[in-house]
Amino acid sequence: xxxxxxxxxxxxxxxxxxxxxxxxxxxxxxxxxxxxxxxxxxxxxxxxxxxxxxxxxxxxxxxxxxxxxxxxxxxxxxxxxxxxxxxxxxxxxxxxxxxxxxxxxxxxxxxxxxxxxxxxxxxxxxxxxxxxxxxxxxxxxxxxxxxxxxxxxxxxxxxxxxxxxxxxxxxxxxxxxxxxxxxxxxxxxxxxxxxxxxxxxxxxxxxxxxxxxxxxxxxxxxxxxxxxxxxxxxxxxxxxxxxxxxxxxxxxxxxxxxxxxxxxxxxxxxxxxxx
Numbered sequence: 001x002x003x004x005x006x007x008x009x010x011x012x013x014x015x016x017x018x019x020x021x022x023x024x025x026x027x028x029x030x031x032x033x034x035x036x037x038x039x040x041x042x043x044x045x046x047x048x049x050x051x052x053x054x055x056x057x058x059x060x061x062x063x064x065x066x067x068x069x070x071x072x073x074x075x076x077x078x079x080x081x082x083x084x085x086x087x088x089x090x091x092x093x094x095x096x097x098x099x100x101x102x103x104x105x106x107x108x109x110x111x112x113x114x115x116x117x118x119x120x121x122x123x124x125x126x127x128x129x130x131x132x133x134x135x136x137x138x139x140x141x142x143x144x145x146x147x148x149x150x151x152x153x154x155x156x157x158x159x160x161x162x163x164x165x166x167x168x169x170x171x172x173x174x175x176x177x178x179x180x181x182x183x184x185x186x187x188x189x190x191x192x193x194x195x196x197x198x199x200x201x202x203x204x205x206x207x208x209x210x211x212x213x214x215x216x217x218x219x220x221x222x223x224x225x226x227x228x229x230x231x232x233x234x235x236x237x238x239x240x241x242x243x244x245x246x247x248x249x250x251x252x253x254x255x256x257x258x259x260x261x262x263x264x265x266x267x268x269x270x271x272x273x274x275x
Contacts, residue, residue: 027250034058034244041239060238061231061245066219070227075252077142077212077223078205084147085201086194093156094182098168108157115150120210127214141215142223146205152197159193160186199260203253224249 033041035054040047061067096108126145135141163186171181187194212223222230231238231245 030243030246033240034247036240057240057244060241065227065230067227070222070224074206074224078202080143081146081205082198082201085149085152088147089149089152090156092153093160096157097160111150136215137217137221142212155197159190195260206253
């Protein structure tokens with residue numbers, strides 16, 4: 001049976017629908033539990049079909065923990081990490097893709113080798129450095145250690161290498177400085193790759209748990225992932241409230257991913273097609 005035939009298209013659509021349902025099942029289950037009463041959650045046999053839409057558990061989640069403050073903290077930290085990492089990683093990628101200097105390949109391999117180091121193995125040394133600098137329980141402690149990423153440097157370097165070398169040479173002939181070329185020409189032409197990397201950085205920063213837990217002590221500096229854990233610790237039996245908090249945390253990343261998926265696709269195509 002040919003893939004472009006009518007039966008082949010129907011089967012392909014059915015397979016896609018099954019995969020989408022399989023991927024969305026955990027999210028749908030979390031939303032379902034967030035509006036179910038506890039008596040129905042533990043009912044045997046399992047009964048997960050809500051008899052009425054009860055969103056009071058979302059209100060209770062905000063009452064049990066200052067989730068709004070945590071959301072603002074996480075949004076601010078994730079946004080600053082994304083912007084800072086794009087600038088630093090972009091400048092490093094620009095150097096590796098456009099300049100020729102002694103030891104460039106060795107240095108680039110050293111940068112890539114850091115991707116094989118688990119973050120947990122350097123958490124203690126980073127914590128001691130931040131503590132000695134007097135930055136514990138500050139936004140700086142949450143942001144500074146995440147401003148460098150070998151993954152972002154590698155991805156942006158691959159994207160910048162697709163740009164015609166003649167474009168850089170013409171800009172230099174016209175008297176453009178390297179920084180001016182980087183910010184006014186190279187970055188605007190790499191919007192697809194920048195969008196894909198931005199989504200990757202933002203979602204990773206949003207979902208960070210261990211590092212914010214180590215360096216923050218006050219409620220004013222906590223992030224939203226810690227807030228969801230507090231819902232479980234405060235009332236371990238109220239799973240509907242905890243799931244309501246988890247859904248609240250998921251909403252921003254789902255929206256960002258939905259609106260930014262075109263950048264992911266264009267970024268992948270930019271890295272795969274050499275023009």
